Amino acid sequence: MGYIELNVLNQPVAPQQQGALGIDLGTTHSLAAIWKDGRPQVLRVEGESALVPSVVHFPREGAPVVGQAAREQAIAAPKDTLFSIKRFMGRGLGDVQQELATLPYAASETERGLIQLEVHGRKYTPEQLSALVLRKVHETASRALGETAPTRVVVTVPAYFDDTQRQATRDAARLAGLEVLRIVNEPTAASLAYGLDQRDKGVVVVYDLGGGTFDVTVLSIEEGVFRVLSTAGDTHLGGDDFDAALVTLARAEIAAAHGAEVLADAGCQQALRLACERCKIELSSAPRGEIHLVIPERRLAWRREVSREEFEALVAPLVERSMAACRQAMSDAKLAPERIAEVVLVGGSSRIPAVRARVAAFFGRKPHSELNPDEVVALGAAVQAHILVGGKRDILLLDVTPLSLGVETMGGAVSKIIQRNSTVPCSATEGFTTYADDQTGIDFHIVQGERELAADCRSLGRFKLRGIPPMPAGMAKVGVRFHIDADGVLTVTAKEEGSGASASIDVQPMHGLTDAEVEGMLASSFEHAKDDFEARRAADLATEIGTMVHAVEKNLNAARAGLDKESLLDLEEALARAKAAARDRDARALQKARDEFERASLPLAALLMNNVAQKALMGRSLDEV
């Protein structure tokens, strides 16, 4: 029944604390895996795909719909169905103009610079939307396990995610009621899934081309320690872009043949996008594919054959962008391609033959693709989760921070504090001082990136130091410690050292969600979750009553004569009440009506059973009854 998994989400009751889930929170789909019987296993419900589409649909009324059911709403309700949420994680409005140009969403920004997507006049941060996806993944995991799945999780992110994107991911998991043991980089996780520790030593490259992001990671494996030497990537390069290349081609041709207005409608655009995605997938296994678009309401039926050569020419610039990142990673690792022992392919888009061929040519060897590229990251996350709950100590991951960390100096340049590809955890201390007498506060601006000017790097926000003891200018010496933890997330602490008093300095981040905001969202999401749960329970009960009413009405006339008067009266009354209650939306009233109806129908059920038994004794088969 549907209740078990919902209970998990609404009541933070003692979850099963033995294990921990590995969750791949992807741009196009998400899934969970767990360590079981000595190996990582993808959690799938019998007869269903393990992949939960990372899609959220908001019906005009009622609870949000997540996953496959939401994806099916894409064409009918494009503006109420949110895709590619991951592309918005930890981003401001200015960062995602490119995405917004191709997606039919209304967006705005919070005062702290966080993007919000609007549906039916309600605003949702990407964290809240991702939390809905994570809940669905957890619910699916629970159904697959047949019991409440662990709420302790390892969640993966693209290696090239910056601090804000990582924090947003962590907040999303917290909003979903999950305890994040670790944020792990996707390519590193994938290397764990491949069991590459079984080899004695060597350098391995993981090429991870997903739905929306690309990462390449160079690792050295020795005595069970996976040490990342370098990582590079592009958080705006993935399968979505390959689809977009076909969409651009198709749009131009459809506009030429049928006029541009045909595709003005958001539903048509969504239909075209899905048709192009299908064509792309076809082309991975066949030399020719077809974009097939049928929109009956617009009397549009359009077909276009695409050969693999044509597709490859279209996407060649995208493949080359990934190769540029490969060259960067090899350069940072100070290695030539010949030194690479193995190459591993990850991410759905690595199925594209042109991608495989290009990777093979660059590294001079055939890449591994034995494991399902859609599942390998979740499997690796499950291995790391198993390590973190104390189940496995023979493997250790030493990952790096993908981007340099710096402070903006006077004049807008960047003074680097931590270099990119530094092994995490890592920390550095920087001294700050006051420039005016009795100054009690210092503001500074932290950025991530490789560019010389702060304006060209990604802003992690402005920090304020408060509570510096009053003293002459330049006397205060504030030591600010920047620490990037094993999750790749930055914490900033400060200490006044000049006075010797070691006063504690208050550091206020000026970006992202504050803890209070997360708590607030958490509380309101539990409220909503309770509403959602009640609504679902009411719907299930109404359905059940409907089935019972149908069964009773079907049999009542034939069996009427056999029932005693009192039971008959009782049953007819209960039937009328049940029919009335089925229109009710209150779960408790429905439950009561259902229970009474069941009780009243017991004599009828007994009578029917008797008849069946008698007929059986008379040598007639049950089918004839």
Add this chain to the structure above:
Amino acid sequence: MEARCTACGAALELPCACKACGALQPLATERDPWTELGFEPGFDLDEALLKKRLLSASRLVHPDFHGADAASRELAEALSARLNRAHAILADEARRADALVVLLGGPDESTSREMPREFLLEVLEWNEVLEEARQARSWSATVESLRDELAVRRHGVLADVRALLAPTPARGDARLQPARAKLNAARYLDRALGELEALRLSATRS
């Protein structure tokens, strides 16, 4: 005096954690990178042993194995950060030499910016070619030969540094000043080489 584990009293191979009982050691004042990884301070270093020490120490202090409570997780984070920093310094010849000069009481980079005189003249020439390359934003045979020349010079400068620092001089030795000047030259070369590498990568891209 030999350092001992605060939990079990066993002799410590490395100061961050006890190999015998696995206990994390308290976060003392920051040590020099050699002590952190169980070496005697010096320019020459067994790099294979360095890597081995990093891996075995990481197995003891990494936060993966100390997640039970917030306090030990935080200690593991801090100890790992120190370990990684010490390794990063020792793994790079120039950074290692730089740390050694400072450890021995020599001038640091911010107080002594001088470079060897003969080197300065060459810098002027190189800067011209570098500036041209910056403007052209393309990779040419001239730029490539500049890159090769700088790489050869870097190798030479570090050989000179080694000659000054190995065997390890006494505290405040007169050789520390010329070593600093050579290291400043190495730093210039590293920057220029870094810039050329970025140029090469972006030129390959377009």
